[in-house]
Amino acid sequence: MRAAAKAERVVGWAAINPPLDYGWALFLGHSGHYEAARTADAPRLLLHATEDDFCSRASFEAFAAEVPEPRHVAIARGCRHFDVRRELPAALDAFIMLVDKRRWGVGADEPDAPSPPAKAVT
Numbered sequence: 579m580r581a582a583a584k585a586e587r588v589v590g591w592a593a594i595n596p597p598l599d600y601g602w603a604l605f606l607g608h609s610g611h612y613e614a615a616r617t618a619d620a621p622r623l624l625l626h627a628t629e630d631d632f633c634s635r636a637s638f639e640a641f642a643a644e645v646p647e648p649r650h651v652a653i654a655r656g657c658r659h660f661d662v663r664r665e666l667p668a669a670l671d672a673f674i675m676l677v678d679k680r681r682w683g684v685g686a687d688e689p690d691a692p693s694p695p696a697k698a699v700t
Contacts, residue, residue: 590677592623592670595662597632598641621680622649623673625666627657650676 622645626638642651650673654665 588618588620590621590623590673591618592625592673593641593645594623594625594666595627595630595633595659596624596638596641597659598637599634600632621673621677623652623669624649625652625654625662625669627654627659627662627665629657629661630659632659648676648680 624638624642624645626633626635626642628635630638642649652665652669652672654662654669657665
């Protein structure tokens with residue numbers, strides 16, 4: 579998350595099962611990650627497993643409420659912290675589509691809008 583705040587060009591970033599209830603120990607008091615989440619100017623994916631042992635629902639909801647738009651909250655129902663990888667591909671696909679639409683100026687109410695033209699790589 580801090581890298582997203584420092585990089586010149588970030589098209590989006592994801593917080594996947596952030597260990598909010600144990601961040602004090604994991605980050606040794608350096609909570610800059612969470613501040614970066616609130617200040618980085620990029621779309622954000624916030625993914626939470628409902629049975630996560632490292633982040634309660636209340637902690638995640640409080641965190642998500644502090645992260646400004648544009649954000650996409652995805653919930654992996656019935657998943658524990660490390661089981662979320664089952665839900666990750668679908669959550670990332672949906673998020674990438676939202677970021678792509680925002681980047682190309684396509685409205686969210688146009689789900690079947692054509693993709694932008696591909697650029698040749700030389």
